[in-house]
Amino acid sequence: MTVTIVGAQLGDEGKGGIVDVFGESADVVARYQGGDNAGHTVVHGGETYKLSLVPSGAVRGKVGVLGNGCVVNPATLFDELDDLHEQGLDPDVRVAERAHVIMPYHRILDNLEEDVRSDDDLKVGTTGRGIGPTYEDKAGRRGVRVGDLLDAEVLRDRLEYVIPQKRRLIEEVYEIDLDAVDLAFDGFTAAEAFDTDAVLEQYRAYGERLDEEGMTVVAGEFLADSIDDGEQVMLEGAQGTLLDIDHGNFPYVTSSNPTAGYAATGSGLGVTTVGDGEVVGVVKGYLSRVGTGPMPTELGPSEGGHGVDAGEQSAATGSDPTPEDLASYIREEGGEYGTVTGRPRRVGWLDLPMLRHAARASGFTGFAVNHVDVLAGLETVKVGDSYELDGEKIETIPSTTERWADCEPTFRSFDGWPEADWSAVAAEGYEALPENARTYLEYVAEQIDTPLYAVGLGPEREQTVVLEHPFE
Numbered sequence: 001m002t003v004t005i006v007g008a009q010l011g012d013e014g015k016g017g018i019v020d021v022f023g024e025s026a027d028v029v030a031r032y033q034g035g036d037n038a039g040h041t042v043v044h045g046g047e048t049y050k051l052s053l054v055p056s057g058a059v060r061g062k063v064g065v066l067g068n069g070c071v072v073n074p075a076t077l078f079d080e081l082d083d084l085h086e087q088g089l090d091p092d093v094r095v096a097e098r099a100h101v102i103m104p105y106h107r108i109l110d111n112l113e114e115d116v117r118s119d120d121d122l123k124v125g126t127t128g129r130g131i132g133p134t135y136e137d138k139a140g141r142r143g144v145r146v147g148d149l150l151d152a153e154v155l156r157d158r159l160e161y162v163i164p165q166k167r168r169l170i171e172e173v174y175e176i177d178l179d180a181v182d183l184a185f186d187g188f189t190a191a192e193a194f195d196t197d198a199v200l201e202q203y204r205a206y207g208e209r210l211d212e213e214g215m216t217v218v219a220g221e222f223l224a225d226s227i228d229d230g231e232q233v234m235l236e237g238a239q240g241t242l243l244d245i246d247h248g249n250f251p252y253v254t255s256s257n258p259t260a261g262y263a264a265t266g267s268g269l270g271v272t273t274v275g276d277g278e279v280v281g282v283v284k285g286y287l288s289r290v291g292t293g294p295m296p297t298e299l300g301p302s303e304g305g306h307g308v309d310a311g312e313q314s315a316a317t318g319s320d321p322t323p324e325d326l327a328s329y330i331r332e333e334g335g336e337y338g339t340v341t342g343r344p345r346r347v348g349w350l351d352l353p354m355l356r357h358a359a360r361a362s363g364f365t366g367f368a369v370n371h372v373d374v375l376a377g378l379e380t381v382k383v384g385d386s387y388e389l390d391g392e393k394i395e396t397i398p399s400t401t402e403r404w405a406d407c408e409p410t411f412r413s414f415d416g417w418p419e420a421d422w423s424a425v426a427a428e429g430y431e432a433l434p435e436n437a438r439t440y441l442e443y444v445a446e447q448i449d450t451p452l453y454a455v456g457l458g459p460e461r462e463q464t465v466v467l468e469h470p471f472e
């Protein structure tokens, strides 16, 4: 069977930890969309593994697959694999021949286009990894696929077609002199990134390594064969529902579909196969956001660096904290800094209209709530229960970003819960959670009409309480 893991919010819900816990029963962990814009942190046996492309299950000795719906930067892929080897692991990672390749010119374009957009106040705040331009080329039928890296002639044909177009876009439309662009990615200066011979040489070398290491597969066949052999497959979504290009808050979205429907398209499995399995939404007990866009339940601003002093800490846990105190406290306790970019994340209360939307769009059969420990110590914990828009109460999010930005949240307050020895609580099970935390979690489950499968109380695998295991 399959279990699909989907971010219910704006990414960074702690999906890696849930994939790790439930993935223990899986034989194969496959990603179906996105690329190295996704930051996963997996903590295991005291070691921290920071991954942005390799499926997090690979840390656990599972076969990791990057499905055809992913965009793959080979430089990142091989860097991560080399780092994992250095950490003593020997991961088995396969890459779909139909997946599209992030080329150096995509990364230059992503960064230059963000600059162009910032003049027009349309900046998305992308991770700068070339994700959008690569998916654009896929839809525009001028992309380079992993399978193309395996054949020098095909690769040359593709590059000779696309690179001159990209060069003209930069020089003639954006009127930027590439020689004067002070950007360099994956060993390429801006000018080299648009040099067909230089790109061909390096990307052919990546193709040879993929070939020599037997890493390329027809992902759908590979996964279907695994299922036929009685293996368990986990489909690991990256980013989150509100970053989905169809179901998120356009245009402040990523360029793929994190929601569960794409788990079929982006893995090559049939919808009936994916639909026969489970779909688990992952929620963080509050909300965080990297990048631009509305966030009705947002607390204070995200400026400033690391470090909350003792005064600020007690202000947040006192009886009358300001939104800014609460935001700094949660940001610090939850380590809310981008895994890929290091940027401080915006922080807010849990937003139920968002979760209702996510549960419907992906058809969650269960959900997990992470970071419940982070909220401990606060006197009051709030959730955005519904919104008010034009004097009317609404319970899910409007379809346009502008209307969403006009929504005023109506909050419901819960009594907070104290700090605890979370490892001991996790070892004892759900009933050992503070009663107020259980009240909070059960309210959310009722509101989104979805059973609670797991509660995360810390980054270690042993700090997650499992109520129901989707593979069992």
Ligand code: IMP
Binding pocket: 010, 011, 012, 037, 038, 039, 124, 125, 126, 127, 128, 129, 130, 131, 132, 238, 239, 243, 252, 253, 254, 255, 290, 291, 292
């Ligand atoms: P892109 O995916 O780099 O094109 O970025 C598009 C938007 O998605 C930006 O707002 C990013 O901050 C956001 N984003 C992309 N990947 C992640 C992620 O893994 N976590 C949180 N936000 C993300």
